[in-house]
Amino acid sequence: MDLRKITDDFSVSPQIECEDVADIAEAGFRSILCNRPDGEEFGQCAYDAVAEAAQAAGLAVRSVPIVSGMLSEADLAAFRAALDELPKPILAYCRSGTRCTMLWSMTSFGDLDADEIVKATSAAGYDMSGLMRQMQQAR
Template identity: 40%
Template sequence: MNPDWKELDQQVTVSGQIRPEDVPHIAAAGYRVIVCNRPDGEEAGQPDWDEIATACRHNGVTPKYVPLADRSPTDYAVNSFGAVMRETEGKVFAYCRSGARCQAIWNAVKSRQAAGAL
């Protein structure tokens, strides 16, 4: 596993910003879905979501865009990420600027699941 990736559980791994050329490596590692939790244009030089999504489609990975402006998970982000986790048979790779937002959303999903609310 790439040292910049953080495995949260057997299904979900998070990381900081990826580039289109990273997608083949993510696909080769067995990930079926890539989730972007970062809004486009947040930082100069950041690849647009469309570039990542195109690379996903070319590599047999399902792209999902669930942007979050900060580390406070919205209901939309939690519900969307939870749905990706439920509906994906296999591994999910999520990224944002540093991986922190992805982990915050994952924590919120796990908390709601434990409470029977998701």
């Protein structure tokens, strides 16, 4: 597993497997948030299997599947609701962790300064500077 901390309450990861869930719980996470649609890639672990393993481990779990390049306002609202409602800390996963990081950055913009977002995401290995510039210009 490649867990990357963005904040004390939110981390991201590339695709997880069912057998990773016990380690995720042991690492102190209380929730898993899936941002990857089933069937995006051959052989990926299905959300229902991850959800079953998470529930068995006592973790909350939710799916807000985002098709790459097809992000909508409703998707952002669902992601923000998940962040607000799920017990923390939350581990979000997608194919590489980038999609989750982008969603967090977009929903955090306005609550956090763009520089804070870039610093937090860069420390986790994700460059959101271009996205933050676009969001600042769109204001």
